[in-house]
Amino acid sequence: MLFLSLGPGANVPPVFGLDVTDVSDWEKTVLTPALEVLDSLQKGEKPALEPIRVEGAERSNKRSRHECEPCARVIIGELEWAVHLKSKSHQHHLKKKRKSELAAQQHQASASPCDASPSTESPS
Numbered sequence: 121m122l123f124l125s126l127g128p129g130a131n132v133p134p135v136f137g138l139d140v141t142d143v144s145d146w147e148k149t150v151l152t153p154a155l156e157v158l159d160s161l162q163k164g165e166k167p168a169l170e171p172i173r174v175e176g177a178e179r180s181n182k183r184s185r186h187e188c189e190p191c192a193r194v195i196i197g198e199l200e201w202a203v204h205l206k207s208k209s210h211q212h213h214l215k216k217k218r219k220s221e222l223a224a225q226q227h228q229a230s231a232s233p234c235d236a237s238p239s240t241e242s243p244s
């Protein structure tokens with residue numbers, strides 16, 4: 121593969137890949153198409169070659185990060201996250217959190233004062 125860097129000025133993804141299987145025919149298989157791409161880019165035309173997608177390498181490097189609130193843990197990786205969600209430890213923490221949340225809500229509801237109505241006018 122030969123990579124052409126067209127710099128930040130080009131209005132297209134800057135990386136193109138050319139198949140360099142036959143080195144003896146380098147000029148015909150690599151140089152000419154490469155020059156054609158550059159030429160069409162300079163003319164503002166769409167190059168005949170498709171730009172290489174580079175996002176694949178990025179994705180394999182970056183593993184997804186999940187924060188598990190009830191467990192107060194950070195899980196890295198899609199698979200690890202799926203496993204964690206099914207784990208007993210997670211279910212335990214989840215139940216515990218739901219219970220405490222429910223208790224807190226009930227406590228708030230019963231403890232809310234009724235004298236907060238705005239119709240209390242004090243005679244002056």
Ligand SMILES: [Zn+2]
Nearest residue numbers: 188190191210
């Ligand atoms: Zn969890």
